[in-house]
Amino acid sequence: MDCPLINSCPFFNDKLKDMPSMSNIYKRNYCKKDYIRCARYLVSTTIGKENVPLDIFPNHEGKAKEIIKNFKKQFLLILIKIIVSNNKQY
Numbered sequence: 001m002d003c004p005l006i007n008s009c010p011f012f013n014d015k016l017k018d019m020p021s022m023s024n025i026y027k028r029n030y031c032k033k034d035y036i037r038c039a040r041y042l043v044s045t046t047i048g049k050e051n052v053p054l055d056i057f058p059n060h061e062g063k064a065k066e067i068i069k070n071f072k073k074q075f076l077l078i079l080i081k082i083i084v085s086n087n088k089q090y
């Protein structure tokens with residue numbers, strides 16, 4: 001089954017500056033088949049497509065998990081700062 005992001009994905013549509021030499025194999029194995037495992041899909045559907053780096057490819061699952069972890073950490077820090085700031089006002 002095709003990835004639901006296939007029409008707008010810069011990787012699938014060869015819009016990235018440095019496409020890997022194995023891009024056609026990745027397209028076949030991820031974009032046209034097992035997109036749930038794709039690093040770009042994972043980041044896009046978890047924290048938003050605006051947070052998908054240009055240099056991440058479908059097989060970079062570890063990198064995707066790291067990006068998501070760091071994003072959540074930053075989000076929590078901001079949330080804590082807001083809560084602390086609001087508590088000081090009372």
Ligand code: SF4
Nearest residue numbers: 003009031035038041
């Ligand atoms: S599987 Fe990944 S690389 Fe392929 S179209 Fe979907 S998001 Fe893009």
